[in-house]
Amino acid sequence: MLSPSTDWLPQAPLDPLHLDWLTTAGIEVAILRLDQIDPLISGNKWFKLIEHLKAADQSGAQGIISLGGAHSNHLHALAAAGKRFGFTTVGLLRGHPQETPTVKDLQAFGMHLHWLGYGGYRARHEPGFWAPWREQYPELHPVPEGGGGLLGAKGCGQLVTLAREQLSGLGWSNYDGWWLACGTGTTLAGLVLAEAGEHPVYGALAVPDDHGVAQQVEMIVQEAGLIDPGYELLAASRGGFAKVDPPLLAFIEQTEQASGIPLEPLYTGKALLALKQQVEAGKFARGTRLVFIHTGGLQGRRGFSSR
């Protein structure tokens, strides 16, 4: 039932990113446009779902049940995939019913929604949380919040192949590292596993330290048995998850105008601004070539002003 989805190998262009602060520092950046893999199934979320969908398919499930907030990029990608490939999706939502643009899309994509309240949602890590949902939906496979864990990370390993296949189009024979936004660290962990130390992976944290990204990445890397992982996490949340300030918004506007590439303020905008700060602080030598991942999330922008 889920199998057509597990065969889909989306393409994302790897484009040169020309910005004056990169030129000044002599740094080359190519941007892997995961926001362009599909009009609806966008960003890193699809890659985090791949191995979960395969596991669901192998277990004979008819669909997926998962959780997220009222602006969730994860639920959005999951619901869009369910509609595209014809499998059932159920979403367990944080808080009380509200009509965000994301929620309207989830409904239009045919996802069945349950609102858990705030306390109910907080219980998602408790041992008995899934039991009643498994009972109600025995034919559905549960996927953790955001499509995380080792399975989520493994799917993101494909990003390395996606980028490497396109290096020659840029005239690059190699690259010196990756730069991307981290929310849970799953996508970064996937790159770290696939690179196995070959190229460093720099993660710009879109969340504060107490979200446990470092521990989460460490756990995945250890579970996969990687000895010398080669990654670095850098603070980039600018005061907290989803906190937005005027310099960030001005930077996004200037960058969009200069590059024509749309960014959103929670992940990609913060990650690119953190890169600018590090480049200007001299972190990278002239001639360094980095692959920046555009992790999508543009659908979430619609609801941002109403938060």
Ligand SMILES: Cc1ncc(COP(=O)(O)O)c(C=O)c1O
């Ligand atoms: C647009 C976007 N970029 C980046 C991330 C971070 O990905 P990860 O949770 O794998 O670190 C997320 C989700 O958390 C996201 O929605």
